[in-house]
Amino acid sequence: MLHVLRATGLAVLLAVAGASAVAQQAYPNRPVRLIVPFAPGGFTDVVARILGQKMSVALGQQFIVENKAGAGSTIGSDFVAKAPPDGYTLLMVSSTHVISPWIYSNLPYDPIKSFTVVGKLVDSPYVLLVHPKVPARNVQEFIAAAKAQPGTLHYASSGNGSAQHLMGGLFVAMTGAPLKHVPYRGSSGAANDLVAGVVESSFAGVPNALSQVPQGRLRALAVTTSKRAPQLPDVPTMQEAGVPGYDASVWLALLAPAGTPPDIVRRLNSEIAALMQAPDTRKALLDAGVEPTPSTPQEMSAYMTQELARWGKVVKDANIKLE
Structure with missing residues (x-):
């Protein structure tokens, strides 16, 4: 009788273990x-x-x-x-x-x-991109242009509270450049209006830079991280471009x-x-x-x-x- 009970108990344990294994293997089953x-x-x-x-x-x-x-x-x-x-x-x-x-x-x-x-x-870093109509060729010239005509340069983002918004806000706070924030409903809208020249700048993802900068539709001034992006080796970091302490990914x-x-x-x-x-x-x-x-x-x-x-x-x- 004891042997039967032990065998039954072992069978139950094996069944439970087997069910658990099957459940794990089953994910995902839809x-x-x-x-x-x-x-x-x-x-x-x-x-x-x-x-x-x-x-x-x-x-x-x-x-x-x-x-x-x-x-x-x-x-x-x-x-x-x-x-x-x-x-x-x-x-x-x-x-x-x-x-x-x-x-x-x-x-x-x-x-x-x-x-x-x-x-x-x-x-990934973000990239400070500007439309070619902006005469600035580097970050310091961009800051100077913004300060020379306060409120005339804008930066687009994918929306209020987005990472793009914060990257721009941090830049404004650290440089004193009076850029105006323009929130969009998604980064695609922001990118499209930047290429069209509706807005002058944006802190955008590397893919946006890779699809627009080589063709000359946009100009990359700096990346936001403390090291350069491997996909954009010629674009300086924000710190190299004269904004010490700026580092954000x-x-x-x-x-x-x-x-x-x-x-x-x-x-x-x-x-x-x-x-x-x-x-x-x-x-x-x-x-x-x-x-x-x-x-x-x-x-x-x-x-x-x-x-x-x-x-x-x-x-x-x-x-x-x-x-």
Whole structure:
């Protein structure tokens, strides 16, 4: 009888272990929604579509990119914060995720506590781009031109509270250049009006520079990071261009709703890390103007907390408010 009980108990344990293994293997067993809280065609959207296509192949289920833009990325972020924590609704965020809380009052979610971090994806500088009608050939001439005619030079961004807005606000605060901010509903609109000469400048992603600068449609004056971008080796850093202490990058990360099971997070993180090492993925991302910098969930969680505090100080020091 004791042998029978032991055998039965062992069978139950094996069945439970087997069910757990099957459950882990089963994810994902239906399409996954990858929410981009920005308009199509922008920096985050481009990377999301590269990652979505690669993840679809790697995991055998479609990763469908959905754009839910508006209010400095808070609409899409709130949608994912309230989604079931089952791994089938994910959020690709940028630095804007930790900027918005300082710009928008009464957010319906907590940028840290409402999400489970899957991991960091990429880093990239922004580029100070100007329309050719602006006579400035470098940053110092651009600052001088802005000061000579206050209020006549504008910088476009993808919206109030966006990373582009903060990059420009930081530049204005550090240089005293009286640039006027012009928010758009997405980076594509800002980029189009910059090329058309409707606005004179923008702090834009490297892909915008790569698609417009070589043809002479725009002029690149500086990158925002402390080291030059490999895709734009001839463009100086902001510090090299005479703005000491200016150092800012934009990053992208993948989040899930708070409470997402750890085994799903580990699966996603490990697949992303493997994809980022693959030469074809790496090339696609570098061609898109970003550098793969995957991390563990724990590393990105700590970094996001640091970035939340850092950008809060920038918003306060630069006196950035919604227009």
